[in-house]
Amino acid sequence: MENSLSSIEKAIEVQSDGVEFDIHHTRDGIAILMHDENLERVSKSKEGMNCPLQTEVKYLTFSEIKANCELQNGEEIPTLEEVLRILETEELFTFLEVKDIPNARTVALIEKYNNQKPELLRVISFESKALKVFKKKRKNSDFWNEVDLMRVYKFLPISFSDYGIDIYYKTRFMAWLPRLFGKEIGVWTVDSDKDLRKVLKRKIKFVTTNNVERCMELK
Known part of the structure; x- marks a missing residue:
């Protein structure tokens, strides 16, 4: 829960x-x-x-x-x-x-x-x-x-914030573009095996999931 x-x-x-x-x-x-x-x-x-x-x-x-x-x-x-x-x-x-x-x-x-x-x-x-x-x-x-x-952003902003780390909704575009601006990134909410494998493969810093045990197994 x-x-x-x-x-x-x-x-x-x-x-x-x-x-x-x-x-x-x-x-x-x-x-x-x-x-x-x-x-x-x-x-x-x-x-x-x-x-x-x-x-x-x-x-x-x-x-x-x-x-x-x-x-x-x-x-x-x-x-x-x-x-x-x-x-x-x-x-x-x-x-x-x-x-x-x-x-x-x-x-x-x-x-x-x-x-x-x-x-x-x-x-x-x-x-x-x-x-x-x-x-x-x-x-x-x-x-x-x-x-x-x-x-936290649901959509790509016109300009990035002045905070050191941003977290984004799970889209491929959002996951790589902020790296060009020197930011660590996170994605949410990632629960399926397919999505977990994708974000872990991209070595995204932070992953929010309701399926913690499975994420730890795939890590």
């Missing part, structure tokens, strides 16, 4: 090179693991409760979500802090996709749990405004100068 504690723990168990997850912020500023703006696709109501599945996360408090909602597999919807605590002592890449504008609490949590391994942290986003929050921290922070910020 995507963005669940069990998926994070499974990635650790199979010795994946890294883990990737997404965060949205609740109305009271708590970062939770969730890809979509609302809970509908991956969540359900707890027994006897009524989860507001179609309401955007930003309009719900964390206590509302915790009391009424759970993931489709029955797990609790995890917070960013819960996941970072698990990963704190693990030597693997952490790809944290920020879906909205991070607040000071979220920035502090990221710093706290990655303080000893900033070189393994990748903060990624479609939103340049979200990345600018972290980029501004580089002026006075050795930590953030060691963290790679990754801009």
Whole structure:
């Protein structure tokens, strides 16, 4: 199950090179693991409760979500802090996709749990405004100068960003062109054997997949 504690723990168990997850912020500023703006696709109501599945996360408090909602597999919807605590002592890449504008609490949590391994942290986003929050921290922070910020594109941009690493949707064209501009690249989401073999053959730096064990076998 995507963005669940069990998926994070499974990635650790199979010795994946890294883990990737997404965060949205609740109305009271708590970062939770969730890809979509609302809970509908991956969540359900707890027994006897009524989860507001179609309401955007930003309009719900964390206590509302915790009391009424759970993931489709029955797990609790995890917070960013819960996941970072698990990963704190693990030597693997952490790809944290920020879906909205991070607040000071979220920035502090990221710093706290990655303080000893900033070189393994990748903060990624479609939103340049979200990345600018972290980029501004580089002026006075050795930590953030060691963290790679990754801009995500679905389509080839007119001009490439000023970030050192970019990540792209899985197309052949997108996979090779950025190399001409001296960039490391990643692709998402690659699940089939056919696609996995292709991207691994091209020696693409980062591959996001739901089929971690198979990817590790083909690597």
